[in-house]
Amino acid sequence: MSAYGSVTPALIDTLRAVVGPDHVLTDPEELAVLGRDFTEDLQGRPDVAVAPGCTAEVAEVLRLASRERVPVVARGGGTGLSGGAVPLEGGIVLSTRRMNRILEIDRENLFAVVQPGVITQTLQDAVEEFGLFYPPDPASKGSCAIGGNVAECAGGPRCVKYGITRDYVTGLEAVLPSGEVLRVGGKLLKDVTGYDLVGLLVGSEGTLAVVTEVTLKLIPLPRRVRTLMAPFPSLEAAASAVGGIFQAGIVPSCCELLARAALRVAEEHVGRNFPNEVREAEATLLLEVDGQREEDVDRDAMALGELCLQLGADDVLLAQSPAHARELWAIRRAMGEAVKAQGPYREYDVSVPRARIPEALRAIDEVTARHGVRHLSYGHAGDGNLHVNVLRDGLSPERWEAVLAACGPEIIRRIVALGGTISGEHGIGCVQRELMPLRLGPAELRLCRAIKQAFDPQGILNPGKLLPDEAPAS
Amino acid sequence: MSAYGSVTPALIDTLRAVVGPDHVLTDPEELAVLGRDFTEDLQGRPDVAVAPGCTAEVAEVLRLASRERVPVVARGGGTGLSGGAVPLEGGIVLSTRRMNRILEIDRENLFAVVQPGVITQTLQDAVEEFGLFYPPDPASKGSCAIGGNVAECAGGPRCVKYGITRDYVTGLEAVLPSGEVLRVGGKLLKDVTGYDLVGLLVGSEGTLAVVTEVTLKLIPLPRRVRTLMAPFPSLEAAASAVGGIFQAGIVPSCCELLARAALRVAEEHVGRNFPNEVREAEATLLLEVDGQREEDVDRDAMALGELCLQLGADDVLLAQSPAHARELWAIRRAMGEAVKAQGPYREYDVSVPRARIPEALRAIDEVTARHGVRHLSYGHAGDGNLHVNVLRDGLSPERWEAVLAACGPEIIRRIVALGGTISGEHGIGCVQRELMPLRLGPAELRLCRAIKQAFDPQGILNPGKLLPDEAPAS
Numbered sequence: 001m002s003a004y005g006s007v008t009p010a011l012i013d014t015l016r017a018v019v020g021p022d023h024v025l026t027d028p029e030e031l032a033v034l035g036r037d038f039t040e041d042l043q044g045r046p047d048v049a050v051a052p053g054c055t056a057e058v059a060e061v062l063r064l065a066s067r068e069r070v071p072v073v074a075r076g077g078g079t080g081l082s083g084g085a086v087p088l089e090g091g092i093v094l095s096t097r098r099m100n101r102i103l104e105i106d107r108e109n110l111f112a113v114v115q116p117g118v119i120t121q122t123l124q125d126a127v128e129e130f131g132l133f134y135p136p137d138p139a140s141k142g143s144c145a146i147g148g149n150v151a152e153c154a155g156g157p158r159c160v161k162y163g164i165t166r167d168y169v170t171g172l173e174a175v176l177p178s179g180e181v182l183r184v185g186g187k188l189l190k191d192v193t194g195y196d197l198v199g200l201l202v203g204s205e206g207t208l209a210v211v212t213e214v215t216l217k218l219i220p221l222p223r224r225v226r227t228l229m230a231p232f233p234s235l236e237a238a239a240s241a242v243g244g245i246f247q248a249g250i251v252p253s254c255c256e257l258l259a260r261a262a263l264r265v266a267e268e269h270v271g272r273n274f275p276n277e278v279r280e281a282e283a284t285l286l287l288e289v290d291g292q293r294e295e296d297v298d299r300d301a302m303a304l305g306e307l308c309l310q311l312g313a314d315d316v317l318l319a320q321s322p323a324h325a326r327e328l329w330a331i332r333r334a335m336g337e338a339v340k341a342q343g344p345y346r347e348y349d350v351s352v353p354r355a356r357i358p359e360a361l362r363a364i365d366e367v368t369a370r371h372g373v374r375h376l377s378y379g380h381a382g383d384g385n386l387h388v389n390v391l392r393d394g395l396s397p398e399r400w401e402a403v404l405a406a407c408g409p410e411i412i413r414r415i416v417a418l419g420g421t422i423s424g425e426h427g428i429g430c431v432q433r434e435l436m437p438l439r440l441g442p443a444e445l446r447l448c449r450a451i452k453q454a455f456d457p458q459g460i461l462n463p464g465k466l467l468p469d470e471a472p473a474s
Numbered sequence: 475m476s477a478y479g480s481v482t483p484a485l486i487d488t489l490r491a492v493v494g495p496d497h498v499l500t501d502p503e504e505l506a507v508l509g510r511d512f513t514e515d516l517q518g519r520p521d522v523a524v525a526p527g528c529t530a531e532v533a534e535v536l537r538l539a540s541r542e543r544v545p546v547v548a549r550g551g552g553t554g555l556s557g558g559a560v561p562l563e564g565g566i567v568l569s570t571r572r573m574n575r576i577l578e579i580d581r582e583n584l585f586a587v588v589q590p591g592v593i594t595q596t597l598q599d600a601v602e603e604f605g606l607f608y609p610p611d612p613a614s615k616g617s618c619a620i621g622g623n624v625a626e627c628a629g630g631p632r633c634v635k636y637g638i639t640r641d642y643v644t645g646l647e648a649v650l651p652s653g654e655v656l657r658v659g660g661k662l663l664k665d666v667t668g669y670d671l672v673g674l675l676v677g678s679e680g681t682l683a684v685v686t687e688v689t690l691k692l693i694p695l696p697r698r699v700r701t702l703m704a705p706f707p708s709l710e711a712a713a714s715a716v717g718g719i720f721q722a723g724i725v726p727s728c729c730e731l732l733a734r735a736a737l738r739v740a741e742e743h744v745g746r747n748f749p750n751e752v753r754e755a756e757a758t759l760l761l762e763v764d765g766q767r768e769e770d771v772d773r774d775a776m777a778l779g780e781l782c783l784q785l786g787a788d789d790v791l792l793a794q795s796p797a798h799a800r801e802l803w804a805i806r807r808a809m810g811e812a813v814k815a816q817g818p819y820r821e822y823d824v825s826v827p828r829a830r831i832p833e834a835l836r837a838i839d840e841v842t843a844r845h846g847v848r849h850l851s852y853g854h855a856g857d858g859n860l861h862v863n864v865l866r867d868g869l870s871p872e873r874w875e876a877v878l879a880a881c882g883p884e885i886i887r888r889i890v891a892l893g894g895t896i897s898g899e900h901g902i903g904c905v906q907r908e909l910m911p912l913r914l915g916p917a918e919l920r921l922c923r924a925i926k927q928a929f930d931p932q933g934i935l936n937p938g939k940l941l942p943d944e945a946p947a948s
Contacts, residue, residue: 108829189857190898220723249694355582383663424664450928
């Protein structure tokens with residue numbers, strides 16, 4: 001079925017000449033590692049991996065791949081959660097690991113210009129030294145790369161106040177499969193010169209072009225952060241409190257929802273417990289406020305705590321020090337790992353209007369119970385993004401596949417009926433692409449396909465991702 | 475050259491049947507009004523104007539137009555500044571004036587759902603009653619429509635803190651020329667389900683689809699605003715102070731640059747003067763800070779004033795009341811009208827990295843002086859967006875055309891060399907489209923054309939806008 005060309009020894013030789021022999025991998029074991037990301041249990045089989053050192057080398061690799069009609073899958077930190085970096089059709093893995101320089105931190109204009117292989121946390125630390133802030137904070141920020149963040153339009157807890165990756169990308173250099181180098185946007189806060197190609201490339205999951213340079217907007221670093229936990233007697237109470245917080249004019253910098261089941265699993269995983277008030281609650285909000293002045297933020301934290309009590313919280317726990325806040329966050333951040341430790345699972349990264357979170361969770365309870373499976377769910381209550389993890393537990397692999405095949409579309413249909421969508425921040429990749437027609441109509445899908453065709457007429461960039469097959473999959 | 479069909483009496487009859495006879499205009503004088511927007515002196519000649527009352531009627535109008543291959547130009551408030559609503563090839567003007575309902579103000583989720591004909595200020599006033607805020611504030615906010623704001627990705631002074639129209643549009647219903655109705659996005663703060671069609675439609679200047687419903691993110695209303703004016707001895711001093719303000723961690727909600735010449739013209743126009751300290755200064759910053767708590771904002775205003783003095787301001791004037799602030803803004807807001815009152819002019823809506831503003835203004839001084847013309851320039855110093863108005867003054871129309879033909883490309887080349895772009899917030903429309911190759915390369919233009927082709931294969935939506943002709947214009 002694949003119309004792709006093969007990676008021949010001659011092509012590998014040419015790739016060695018382009019990027020240098022030390023930067024071409026052909027060892028099967030090493031390639032196997034580059035065939036995975038953090039998505040459950042996917043394993044791709046690339047034929048070769050290259051690590052170009054500059055844009056010109058990326059362009060030459062893409063020209064060669066186009067000539068030979070060989071798939072190219074760009075790879076950053078490999079921490080994606082939808083299979084975005086998994087090479088489904090073999091071909092070339094193009095690693096950005098050598099293109100990992102922060103090219104500029106422009107303190108006059110408040111922008112950073114970086115290569116795609118820069119680790120997100122590295123950038124955040126670097127700009128923080130100048131009192132600047134790059135807010136997007138995916139859970140994997142210590143190991144994910146900016147290029148991958150751009151490809152997936154990464155999110156994180158702080159998006160509720162600060163927005164998503166797309167809100168910070170103002171300029172891109174990217175290479176088309178033809179080898180042509182695009183330069184779009186720049187250090188510009190306003191730019192309406194033509195269609196928004198920058199925004200279109202962000203979140204395109206490596207299917208349109210390979211990003212080689214990113215211009216990112218920076219903002220002043222909030223110098224003070226306070227962390228609170230507010231346990232509530234029910235999910236409904238916690239979720240409706242979130243609405244009340246925003247209506248009161250407070251925009252928390254994080255607003256995470258921890259339902260009891262997920263919280264317990266995380267506690268077990270890290271071997272540390274939350275305070276009893278939180279452990280016993282049906283649902284807890286983990287909240288942060290931030291700002292420039294210590295006294296303002298302290299007062300905001302007190303006001304937010306008071307408000308939570310008025311809105312039905314059983315209690316409010318204010319972290320007494322940054323160390324105490326880190327402890328609370330450590331449990332929250334362990335949730336992804338804790339879920340993994342439960343054994344095989346499938347994650348749905350749904351997003352709904354935030355007031356619909358209780359209904360969404362009840363719908364998921366209902367669907368999973370009917371299919372006899374458990375789910376562990378948690379997420380970003382402030383922005384309506386929930387990570388729903390359905391667990392295989394004792395099911396046989398065959399039964400599990402059958403349950404997922406039935407359960408997944410049911411969950412997404414229920415979410416879409418609530419005004420929600422398939423993915424909030426992890427991307428569609430390969431694991432969710434066959435669900436796309438549940439959310440996008442035929443015209444929307446046709447337009448997405450036409451855009452793909454315009455950028456990548458041979459379909460060599462990250463095949464099998466984002467868009468469903470045109471004919472229904474067998 | 476035009477391959478468009480004619481608007482026949484039979485088509486007009488059919489349009490009357492679709493939208494109702496009262497909502498079809500054929501009177502030449504009324505049509506002449508609908509052939510203009512606020513762009514200098516353009517006059518289009520539509521054959522007919524229709525005002526559909528609902529999405530189904532818009533879809534039917536577009537189906538008919540596609541069948542007959544007749545151009546369709548969507549029209550909101552008609553206040554655009556790049557000719558976006560001017561029907562260059564005749565055809566149908568599709569007015570959204572009847573689709574002017576605020577469908578929902580969702581206080582739980584903080585979104586508004588509106589029809590495209592809602593006036594921006596009307597929406598702002600409506601949400602303000604609930605303590606909510608829709609920040610984008612183009613100068614014409616009292617008469618421009620949300621649909622037009624979406625088409626042009628409108629900006630305004632508050633963008634420096636709050637972002638542009640695209641940052642607030644999370645969902646769209648839009649009709650393709652085929653009559654198919656797209657529904658993309660929703661009341662979602664995070665959505666990475668497929669390519670970003672919402673962001674692509676924003677700023678597409680009516681060339682891809684006709685927007686029929688808009689979902690807009692709202693935020694808590696800042697309850698307190700303070701206004702300051704800080705006169706500086708030079709443009710450089712004022713511009714570098716802007717960088718210093720952001721580096722100090724203060725994000726003003728407005729940061730406008732008033733150069734002396736433009737300021738004097740505005741004073742004359744409104745017949746009121748700024749205080750003497752401001753009148754004598756080479757350049758003045760008009761600044762605002764806002765927030766939830768009176769005492770915080772007052773303190774921010776004092777701190778900002780102190781900082782301006784440290785950064786070289788000759789003086790700082792703090793508006794003592796909302797009425798006083800309105801007086802200062804009245805002069806600033808009069809600038810557009812004051813420029814118009816000078817006689818024929820051509821506006822360039824350039825955008826540069828903000829630290830480059832002094833260089834940009836010097837470059838424009840140099841180019842215009844060389845061509846023997848004056849310019850009046852002012853703009854949004856905080857986000858680098860300058861409105862450069864080149865005045866015809868005593869030049870003959872022929873000489874004026876010749877000067878513009880030489881001057882425009884020179885200005886844009888100089889701006890692009892500074893990392894800037896052709897348009898920050900007014901759009902490309904017809905007046906700047908032939909300048910596009912100075913900013914976008916062949917690959918970028920080809921991609922834009924392919925996107926246009928995917929949405930509008932017959933090219934009936936707003937022909938002659940945004941993209942330059944493929945063959946060089948004669």
